[in-house]
Amino acid sequence: MIWIYYLPVALSGIGGLLCLIPKTRFEEDVSIVASFATLGASILIAFMPDASSFGLYVDGFSKLMQLMISAVYVLTVIFSIHYLDHIENKLFQTNLYFLLLNWFVVSMFFTVMVDNVGLLWVGVEATTVTSALLIATDNNEVAVEATWRYIVIVSTGLTISLLATIFIYGGFHTLSLNALLQAPQATKIVSVGALLGIIGYGTKGGIFPMHTWLPDAHGRAPAPVSAMFSAVLLPVALYTIVRFVQIVPLESVRNFAVVLGSLSVIVASLMAFSQRYYKRMFAYSSIENMGVALIGIALGGNAFIGSVIIILTHAFAKSAAFFLTGNVLAGYGTSAIKDVKGVSKTMPLTGYSLFFASLAVTGAPPFGTFFGELLIMTRMISVYGAWFTILIASFLVVAFIGINYRIVRMVFSEPDGQYKHLDDNATVPIIGLAVALSITFLTPVIYMFLRGVAVK
Amino acid sequence: MFNLNEIFILVGFIQIALVAFMQWQIYISSVIKTFSVGSYFLAAFLLAAGYVNGEPYLMVLGFLTAGIRAWFIPGFLSRMLRRDRWRARELKPVLGIASTIILSLLFAVFGYVIYTWTMYDYVHSAFGAIPVALFLQGAFLIISRSNPITQLIGYLVMENALYLFGSLFPELPFVVEAGVVLDVIGTVMISGVIVRLKEEPAQNTEVEDSTRREDFTELRG
Numbered sequence: 106m107i108w109i110y111y112l113p114v115a116l117s118g119i120g121g122l123l124c125l126i127p128k129t130r131f132e133e134d135v136s137i138v139a140s141f142a143t144l145g146a147s148i149l150i151a152f153m154p155d156a157s158s159f160g161l162y163v164d165g166f167s168k169l170m171q172l173m174i175s176a177v178y179v180l181t182v183i184f185s186i187h188y189l190d191h192i193e194n195k196l197f198q199t200n201l202y203f204l205l206l207n208w209f210v211v212s213m214f215f216t217v218m219v220d221n222v223g224l225l226w227v228g229v230e231a232t233t234v235t236s237a238l239l240i241a242t243d244n245n246e247v248a249v250e251a252t253w254r255y256i257v258i259v260s261t262g263l264t265i266s267l268l269a270t271i272f273i274y275g276g277f278h279t280l281s282l283n284a285l286l287q288a289p290q291a292t293k294i295v296s297v298g299a300l301l302g303i304i305g306y307g308t309k310g311g312i313f314p315m316h317t318w319l320p321d322a323h324g325r326a327p328a329p330v331s332a333m334f335s336a337v338l339l340p341v342a343l344y345t346i347v348r349f350v351q352i353v354p355l356e357s358v359r360n361f362a363v364v365l366g367s368l369s370v371i372v373a374s375l376m377a378f379s380q381r382y383y384k385r386m387f388a389y390s391s392i393e394n395m396g397v398a399l400i401g402i403a404l405g406g407n408a409f410i411g412s413v414i415i416i417l418t419h420a421f422a423k424s425a426a427f428f429l430t431g432n433v434l435a436g437y438g439t440s441a442i443k444d445v446k447g448v449s450k451t452m453p454l455t456g457y458s459l460f461f462a463s464l465a466v467t468g469a470p471p472f473g474t475f476f477g478e479l480l481i482m483t484r485m486i487s488v489y490g491a492w493f494t495i496l497i498a499s500f501l502v503v504a505f506i507g508i509n510y511r512i513v514r515m516v517f518s519e520p521d522g523q524y525k526h527l528d529d530n531a532t533v534p535i536i537g538l539a540v541a542l543s544i545t546f547l548t549p550v551i552y553m554f555l556r557g558v559a560v561k
Numbered sequence: 562m563f564n565l566n567e568i569f570i571l572v573g574f575i576q577i578a579l580v581a582f583m584q585w586q587i588y589i590s591s592v593i594k595t596f597s598v599g600s601y602f603l604a605a606f607l608l609a610a611g612y613v614n615g616e617p618y619l620m621v622l623g624f625l626t627a628g629i630r631a632w633f634i635p636g637f638l639s640r641m642l643r644r645d646r647w648r649a650r651e652l653k654p655v656l657g658i659a660s661t662i663i664l665s666l667l668f669a670v671f672g673y674v675i676y677t678w679t680m681y682d683y684v685h686s687a688f689g690a691i692p693v694a695l696f697l698q699g700a701f702l703i704i705s706r707s708n709p710i711t712q713l714i715g716y717l718v719m720e721n722a723l724y725l726f727g728s729l730f731p732e733l734p735f736v737v738e739a740g741v742v743l744d745v746i747g748t749v750m751i752s753g754v755i756v757r758l759k760e761e762p763a764q765n766t767e768v769e770d771s772t773r774r775e776d777f778t779e780l781r782g
Contacts, residue, residue, distance in 0.1 A: 196758070223737030227744055234747035238754060249758045256752055257703065257712055264696070264719045267741065271723065275730045280737060297680065 109153065110161050112146035113171055113214040117178070121207030124200045132200040133186045136207060140179040143210070147175040151554075157283040162220035165554035169413065170217040170344055173420050176540065177336045178210050180421075184428050184533040185329040191435040192327060196244040209235040209333065213341045222280045222352075225345050226263065226270050229309055232338060233259050239333075240326040251321035258318040262308025265301050266345075272298025273352065282348060291353045299353035303346055303362050310342030311392045312399060313369040320376075323388035324440070328431020331384060332424035335391040340416045343395060347402050347409075354405075362403035363489070367497055369396025374500040378507030382440045383515065384430050386508055387423065390466050393504050394419045394474070400497070401481040404488060411480030413551055418473030418544045422465035425537035429459040432531065433515070437524045442511050447520025454531035456516045458538060463512040465541050467505040473544040565613055566688065572606040573691030573725060575599070577669050580698040580718055584661045587651050589710050590642055593635045596714050600631035603721055610728060618735040619728075625742050626724070634717065634749050638710055641753055651708045661705045668701050669694040686729050695722035709756040713749065720745055 120139025124132040151172055156163040163171075185206065189199055212235050216228030233256065241252040274280055276295030277288050291299075308315035319339075323331045350358060373392035380386035394415060401412030430440075432455040437445050449456030465472040478501065485494045544551075579599040583592045604627035611619030642649060656664070672694030680689060699722055702715030720741070727733050 221734070221737065223734055224740060227737065227740035230741075230744040231747065234744065234751050237751045241755065241758065244758075249755060252755050253709060253752075253759055256748070256755060257716070260716050260748055261700065261703065261719065264716070264723060267720075267723050268696075268726065270737070271727050271730060271733065274733055278732075280734055293682070294680075 106153070107156065107159050107161070109146065110150060110156050110163055110218060113143050113150070113175060114211055114218070116142045116146060117207050117210045117214065121204045121211065124204040124207060127200070132203040133182075136182045136203045137186075139207060140175070140182045140210075143214075144172075144175040144179050147171040157220060160220055160224075161218055162282040163218050164558050165556065166344070166347065166413070166558045167217045169417065169551065169554050170340065171214065173340065173417055174210060174213050174217070174337045177333065177420055177424050177537075180424060180428075180533050180537050181206070181329045181333050184332070184431070187530055187533075188327065188329055188428075188431050188435070191431075192243060194244045196238065196241050202239070202242060205235055205239050206330075206333070209239065211235070213337060216341050217344055220282045222273055222282060222285065222348070223270050224280075225282075225348065226267055229266070229306065229342065229345060230260075230263050232309070232341065233263070236330070236334070236338065239330045240322050242327045242330065243325065248325040251318075251325040255318045255322045258315060259308055262305050262315045264305070265308070266305025269298045269300075269302035269305055269349070272301065282352075285352045288352070291355060295353055296355050296358060299349045299355070299358045300361050302349040303358070303365060306342050306345040306349070307365060307399070308342075310339050310346065310399070311369070311395050312365050313372050313392075313396070314365075316369065316372075316392050319392060320385045320388040323391065323427075324382060324385040328427050328434065331388075331430075332427035335388070335427060336420040336424040339391060339395050340398075340420060343398055343402065343412075343416065346399065350402055350405075359403040359405070363400050366396045366399035366403065367493075369393065369399065370497055370504075371500050374504035374507070377504050380507075380511070381442055383433070383442050383445070383511065384427070384440050386442070386511060387426050387430065387466070390504065390508055391419070391423060393501070394423070394466065397478060397481060397497075397501070400485065401477070404481065404484045406484060408481045408484035410548075410552060410555060411477040411484075413477075413555060414473045414480070414544060414548060415477035417551070418477065418541050419466060421537045421541035421544070422462050422472065422474070425458065425534035425541065426462035426466055428534040428537065429455050429462060429531065432529070432534075433459070435525075439523075442515060444523060445515045446518040446523075448516045451520050451524050452529040452531075454529045454535070458531045458534050460512060460516050461538055462534065462541075463509055465538065467508050468501060469505070469509075471545055472541060473548070476545060476548070565610055568606055568609055569688050569725075569728070570691065572602050573688065573695065575602050576695050576718075576721065576725070577691070577698065580695065580702065581662055581665045581669075583702060583711075583714065583718075584665045584705070585658050587658070589649055589651065589708060590639060592711055592714050593638045593642070596717060597631050597635035599718070600626060600635075600721065603724060604631055606725075607728065616732075622735065622738055625739065629742055629746060630717070630721065634746070637749060637753060638713070641757065642710070644757075651706060651711060656705050661701075664705070665698050665701055668697040672697045689726065689729060692722040692726035692729075695719075695725065698722075709752070709759055713752050713756070717745065717749070 123135040151168045212231035241248045272294050276292045311319040373389045377389035398412040398415050401408040468474040468478050576599050579595050583595050586592045604623045607623030673690040676690040676693040699715050699718030703712045
């Protein structure tokens with residue numbers, strides 16, 4: 106039954122290939138079928154035992170990542186079908202868009218299931234290759250510039266993680282994840298490798314100081330692509346960092362990750378507070394969430410559980426938020442916050458959903474982000490003391506106020522007539538928000554999946 | 562017959578000299594050709610290492626490097642250049658030519674110092690300084706040039722440096738190195754598409770500078 110573990114990669118890969126068939130709207134049908142089949146396969150795998158043979162490393166954490174990727178994949182495919190009609194001057198035909206989207210998903214599935222740190226790098230680098238053109242779908246100069254920044258910064262960052270991979274091999278003489286996790290005490294070369302790995306993969310995960318590509322790419326990509334980037338690509342990068350922290354559980358590595366995570370939270374909160382464009386504002390919110398999650402990963406124990414809860418809730422809430430910004434952009438024709446007024450009156454479903462999505466991504470109860478942050482803060486007090494925890498918490502409050510204040514102004518103000526009349530289609534984001542809310546109640550299930558996986 | 566350490570040093574220093582040479586090239590085709598020559602040297606080293614150590618996988622990697630990094634990628638970039646002839650020269654280098662050459666060589670020295678201070682005790686190889694120097698030079702090529710093709714070459718130089726560094730650790734799994742080569746192809750081809758799009762609007766449309774500035778405001782901050 107080992108072949109079942111390969112199904113998510115195979116199904117989405119075949120779905121992508123079939124998009125090449127030149128038949129009107131065929132790529133949309135194929136992608137819907139592929140995404141639902143992939144979700145079915147991921148659910149099936151979730152009930153199967155862990156696997157660590159035939160090039161696979163699938164544990165509880167991998168299974169949760171697979172479920173998250175496949176669920177967001179379904180939502181994105183459905184939303185894309187509706188949304189692509191709003192893009193007038195597309196860079197390529199719709200079938201190429203869906204081909205790249207499907208293969209982007211393939212590269213992420215590959216990353217979270219492979220039993221080799223070297224192939225982990227290959228998978229993450231493949232996400233760059235498959236996703237770069239998607240950012241430029243809008244086919245304008247600014248989007249192309251954002252894509253170029255993405256390629257240059259992320260590729261350069263990933264060369265650092267390739268160096269990290271070489272160091273890990275130099276220390277242990279193996280790249281098998283299964284063997285590395287059981288390897289004896291880490292040598293110094295391995296700890297240097299782990300530090301470089303955190304910087305390198307942190308580039309892809311939007312972690313300070315290599316986060317600068319993220320607001321540009323998220324801000325200029327079409328809404329469904331921004332959703333995929335924020336909801337699943339960043340967590341896949343964090344997945345690799347989790348593996349590095351598991352392989353090298355040294356104090357110095359953890360402290361380094363906490364420092365980078367904290368700086369990400371501080372910088373992103375301040376930048377989100379001063380944003381004039383709503384998509385960029387949500388991009389900075391993603392950096393902030395990934396920063397908190399990285400702190401939790403480094404702290405381990407219950408804080409790691411908190412990180413996974415944040416990652417999962419953020420995936421669905423942020424994808425919903427980006428889908429909704431797509432509706433707003435299509436309706437108002439601008440991404441400037443000051444030019445969007447009265448969304449709750451012009452597009453009620455979009456407006457109210459955007460308000461709740463904003464609350465969810467900024468850590469308001471009863472969403473999982475709140476409880477995840479609570480778990481991380483509790484652990485942080487015991488490790489680093491109250492003052493440091495208060496400092497980080499205060500920046501989370503800054504982001505909460507800054508983002509929600511702007512969203513409230515956009516949603517609940519009086520409309521000034523600068524909008525087109527469009528369908529208020531918010532079914533997909535509302536489903537995403539409902540799943541995000543349900544993560545809170547699924548916490549015991551998450552605990553069950555992470556039993557034996559948690560970073561000590 | 563062969564002393565691999567000496568060949569490693571020779572290939573490493575040739576690579577460093579070639580990157581310094583790239584820094585003073587204004588014509589992009591020269592930069593591409595220089596990168597191709599550097600990659601052929603890298604391939605030759607891998608073939609020699611494979612032959613001396615009796616490692617067939619190193620020889621396969623050598624052929625892959627020659628075929629993809631030295632022949633296919635430079636050929637792909639050169640074809641792109643032939644299609645868009647206006648791209649043939651670096652119009653606005655970020656720094657002056659003389660200063661970039663000096664800085665590039667200083668980066669090589671800096672790489673040696675950094676390596677000796679930080680990594681030498683862990684890697685246990687005096688030769689590791691060469692790829693580190695090359696890595697920094699590649700990064701500097703990205704920073705110091707505004708032409709996207711040269712920036713892409715800078716990234717490939719960094720990849721070549723890591724390839725050279727990886728050869729210090731024998732038996733690094735073949736599947737990984739082959740995967741790296743495939744990813745490099747993908748990155749170059751996707752970058753090729755973006756590079757073509759990147760400068761076309763500026764060449765083909767008459768857009769007022771003020772409008773362009775307004776469009777790009779969003780990417781600040």
